[in-house]
Amino acid sequence: MRTPLLLDIAADACPDRPALGGGEEGDDFASYRARASCVAAWLAAQGKANTAFLGMNGTALPVLLFACGMAGTPFIPLNYRLADDDLNKLVARSAPSTLIVDDDMLPRIAPTDGVTLIARSDFEAEFMAGAPPEKIDLPEAGNEIAVLLFTSGTTGDPKAAVLRHANLTSYVMSTVEFLGAGEEEAALISVPSYHIAGISAILTAAYGGRRIVYLPAFTAEDWVATCAAEAITHAMVVPTMLDRILDVMERTGETLPALRALSYGGGKMPEPVIARALAKLPHVAFVNAYGLTETSSTIALLGAEDHRAAFASDDPAVRRRIASVGQPLPSIELEIRREDGSPCAPGEQGEIHVRGEQVSGEYLHKKAIADDGWFATSDAGWLDEGGYLFVEGRLDDVIVRGGENISPGEIEDVLRSFDDIADCAVLGIPCVQWGEKVVAVIVSKSGQPDTVAMAAAIRAKLRSTKTPEQWFVRDALPYNETGKLLRRVLKAELAAEACAG
Amino acid sequence: MDLRPGSRWKSAVCDAQLVVVRPPSSAGELQCGGVAVVPIDDTKAPTGAIDPAFADGVVIGKRYVDEASGLEVLGAKAGAGSLAFNGVAMAIKGAKPLPASD
Numbered sequence: 147m148r149t150p151l152l153l154d155i156a157a158d159a160c161p162d163r164p165a166l167g168g169g170e171e172g173d174d175f176a177s178y179r180a181r182a183s184c185v186a187a188w189l190a191a192q193g194k195a196n197t198a199f200l201g202m203n204g205t206a207l208p209v210l211l212f213a214c215g216m217a218g219t220p221f222i223p224l225n226y227r228l229a230d231d232d233l234n235k236l237v238a239r240s241a242p243s244t245l246i247v248d249d250d251m252l253p254r255i256a257p258t259d260g261v262t263l264i265a266r267s268d269f270e271a272e273f274m275a276g277a278p279p280e281k282i283d284l285p286e287a288g289n290e291i292a293v294l295l296f297t298s299g300t301t302g303d304p305k306a307a308v309l310r311h312a313n314l315t316s317y318v319m320s321t322v323e324f325l326g327a328g329e330e331e332a333a334l335i336s337v338p339s340y341h342i343a344g345i346s347a348i349l350t351a352a353y354g355g356r357r358i359v360y361l362p363a364f365t366a367e368d369w370v371a372t373c374a375a376e377a378i379t380h381a382m383v384v385p386t387m388l389d390r391i392l393d394v395m396e397r398t399g400e401t402l403p404a405l406r407a408l409s410y411g412g413g414k415m416p417e418p419v420i421a422r423a424l425a426k427l428p429h430v431a432f433v434n435a436y437g438l439t440e441t442s443s444t445i446a447l448l449g450a451e452d453h454r455a456a457f458a459s460d461d462p463a464v465r466r467r468i469a470s471v472g473q474p475l476p477s478i479e480l481e482i483r484r485e486d487g488s489p490c491a492p493g494e495q496g497e498i499h500v501r502g503e504q505v506s507g508e509y510l511h512k513k514a515i516a517d518d519g520w521f522a523t524s525d526a527g528w529l530d531e532g533g534y535l536f537v538e539g540r541l542d543d544v545i546v547r548g549g550e551n552i553s554p555g556e557i558e559d560v561l562r563s564f565d566d567i568a569d570c571a572v573l574g575i576p577c578v579q580w581g582e583k584v585v586a587v588i589v590s591k592s593g594q595p596d597t598v599a600m601a602a603a604i605r606a607k608l609r610s611t612k613t614p615e616q617w618f619v620r621d622a623l624p625y626n627e628t629g630k631l632l633r634r635v636l637k638a639e640l641a642a643e644a645c646a647g
Numbered sequence: 648m649d650l651r652p653g654s655r656w657k658s659a660v661c662d663a664q665l666v667v668v669r670p671p672s673s674a675g676e677l678q679c680g681g682v683a684v685v686p687i688d689d690t691k692a693p694t695g696a697i698d699p700a701f702a703d704g705v706v707i708g709k710r711y712v713d714e715a716s717g718l719e720v721l722g723a724k725a726g727a728g729s730l731a732f733n734g735v736a737m738a739i740k741g742a743k744p745l746p747a748s749d
Contacts, residue, residue: 475745
């Protein structure tokens with residue numbers, strides 16, 4: 147099954163339902179498909195194997211994604227935040243390609259064999275402006291690869307994750323009800339196009355019949371203003387976005403009455419932030435989603451009822467589920483395994499493995515999935531007695547101190563319970579005596595953190611081996627643009643300092 | 648009748664349109680309103696009567712399954728006829744919709 151089918155059946159069933167953009171200027175589902183078909187015919191005539199995109203969010207993006215599926219060229223969104231050298235390496239890897247580039251980013255691209263550059267303004271003037279064109283009927287394309295996403299690895303060259311049409315359509319059809327959205331519903335997309343959530347949001351919205359509105363790039367002010375102006379009902383944010391959104395709402399007094407559902411993912415959400423969000427947006431259903439690029443987005447989610455039940459419960463085992471990512475989707479299998487491959491018991495930490503049609507587990511020229519279909523995520527986690535999944539971060543981030551596996555997450559949770567902690571990270575630093583030692587990096591609101599009291603709290607709540615042996619105070623911690631803490635960057639910096647000290 | 652995943656069909660006797668989500672394990676005939684369905688691009692208008700035994704309707708967005716063969720079909724447009732595979736009525740697949748997560 148191919149991704150354009152999702153748009154095709156929606157456009158046939160409800161051609162005049164609003165689909166793209168805001169207000170009067172938006173496109174309905176029929177013109178959405180018609181525009182995509184014209185782009186597809188043009189891409190096919192270009193004759194390049196791939197179609198790449200470098201630019202800010204906008205309605206050209208979903209049109210291009212579906213057009214690529216129709217034309218049979220994999221879609222390759224590129225990360226505009228990369229340094230020019232790194233960006234140009236990826237441009238070269240996209241060849242032979244048609245590359246659509248925001249006008250102000252054109253000077254960044256070095257001439258590359260096999261890559262045809264098209265300015266975004268020319269593309270939009272041709273395909274996005276004016277009255278909707280007539281739909282062009284193209285023969286069904288054959289290429290099985292829908293999207294190539296370069297993963298944001300912090301070591302080595304980025305890997306090109308392969309998402310096949312079969313993976314993406316399986317994800318959409320097993321998680322979304324066809325035209326399940328009401329005509330008044332609208333989703334605000336603020337994650338960048340090169341993030342899996344930006345891709346899956348386009349596909350789930352088309353199949354669900356929900357209008358999508360874009361923020362060119364995220365700022366909390368624009369997000370709140372657009373939500374209010376467009377009566378946005380659904381949105382997805384990463385943890386760092388939510389805290390800033392709540393600040394703006396507090397400042398402006400905006401209450402976002404139309405908002406119904408807010409999903410969050412892409413990193414661990416600090417509990418105080420979600421508690422604040424629940425209090426500030428009592429009319430909104432919160433969903434915590436966990437997924438990877440290699441799994442076509444979400445594989446587990448904590449729904450609104452789970453959030454309420456956890457916050458209302460006196461049972462610590464239920465209460466702590468607010469920090470979980472909920473239960474695996476019914477359409478996938480999920481297991482926690484020990485290093486030797488045997489299954490972990492409830493409560494026992496191991497590596498998260500998944501299997502299902504939405505799981506690609508594949509990079510260009512390299513399959514990373516076992517012959518029996520299981521994909522090792524490299525994420526550490528555990529399941530509780532009720533089957534709720536707790537993700538403890540990347541397997542590489544687990545601290546191994548004297549043979550004991552220590553998760554940074556639980557130590558960070560204790561630290562965050564201190565009002566003085568604005569942000570924190572717990573890491574393992576190489577050490578002669580233990581192999582690794584536990585260190586804490588904190589951002590203090592007062593500038594004079596009481597690390598003695600913090601250490602005492604960790605010793606009391608957890609145990610002495612989990613108490614940081616060294617403390618570093620910083621003004622801020624390094625994050626990538628989708629809210630992921632750059633642990634490896636931090637670790638490398640600290641390893642140098644810790645050795646010196 | 649090549650009922651491959653993603654293939655689109657329409658009823659010969661009502662307005663229903665269908666998409667195959669999972670293929671059947673063995674060859675057979677997908678029927679709507681008691682009559683074999685036709686490819687989506689068939690230009691003939693629906694004609695003929697709906698068999699009263701297969702008149703419960705197709706609902707848009709619902710999934711229909713044939714337990715024996717594993718055939719699964721999505722209702723892409725509603726119609727008055729109901730679905731069958733080789734004469735055996737297909738059942739609505741009861742699935743609780745998940746909350747939007749992206």
